Amino acid sequence: MKSNYDYLVVGAGLFGATFAHEAAKAGKKVLLIDKRDHVGGNCYTKEIAGIQVHWYGAHILHTSNQRVWDYVQQFAEFNRYTNSPIARYQDELYNMPFNMNTFSKMWGITTPEEAKAKIAQQIAEAGITEPKNLEEQAISLVGRDIYEKLVKGYTEKQWGKRATELPAFIIRRLPVRFVYDNNYFNDLYQGIPIGGFTKMVEKMLASENIEIRLGTDYFAAKEELDMLADQIVFTGMIDQYFEYCFGELEYRSLRFETETLEQENYQGNAVVNYTEYEVPYTRIVEHKHFELACQSGKVNPKTVITREYPVAWKRGEEPYYPMNDEKNNAVYMKYKELADRQDKVIFGGRLGLYKYFDMHQVIEEALKLAEECI
8 A cells, every 4th residue: 555655754843854854855745743732842932922932941053064054044044142151059150161250250360370270279189080970070170169069059950869879971071161251152153043943943844745743642543653654754762662662761851930020131141050959940041032132122021931940750751861871871772773673664863862962963963864865
């Protein structure tokens, strides 16, 4: 029986949307499904009070890959947003990543030589030669002051474990810059689509060769859906696809509290990280600053903020971050062996490949897959 579609793409996030666009451009018929009621996956933006709200956490597209940057320009005009988060420890505010502004505020020093000497002194005082856990690894990289104020609490909240219980290899390096530059990324290009990421993804999917079905749970009608297409691109959880036959892979999840405030400017920055363990959320995002709204001269009397809480993942909740430690990576390799033997199904994206990807890496991987398949 002839299939109705060349490809069934499971998941309308950035990976699925990029692949679907490339397939449709090549004349292939695509059925794109998603269990959510919108396209865009985790980079979905929703307009509230005239502000594009990053519904599943802050997303900034950044890359040094010219091909990826040129690619996304087809679908959106990007603003000049530069990611410059602030870290808050108790009532102290520090620039991120760790740079001369951070060190000047923390120690009252003014030169790179002084900052290097201070860090070297604290590393020497710690006397850690073979770090046995994340805490020892971090102190051996940046000294105790930076670790205690800006790394410890945030990391423990993010992972849901004390730093002394986490393996050292989780932190292989910590970025330290001896310049007065608050730009978080080193990439050549960064920005956010004007009008939001959802608008960009919708334009990617605007093809008569793409049929979109939202609110569609793949696993609720798997046999029927599989019969509709010659090939399947699956971007969901690889362990779920194989019915957890080797056990569950671990993820970290997130919970968001979003509220609209009757004030023009809540915190003066898009992202403020809360590094104390006692504060239950890791950061507060004020979405209007992604659009440079407070710099444009246009006054919006309202603002929208989101508090972000890391939580332990369990079945039925959204998985956000793969726990890529040695134990989970070993389990993933068993699933990958099964995946590699599939004739009809191709796995992609952060969940399908059980790997933490930034947005530009997701697009790059999807383009690579499209070149191989189409």
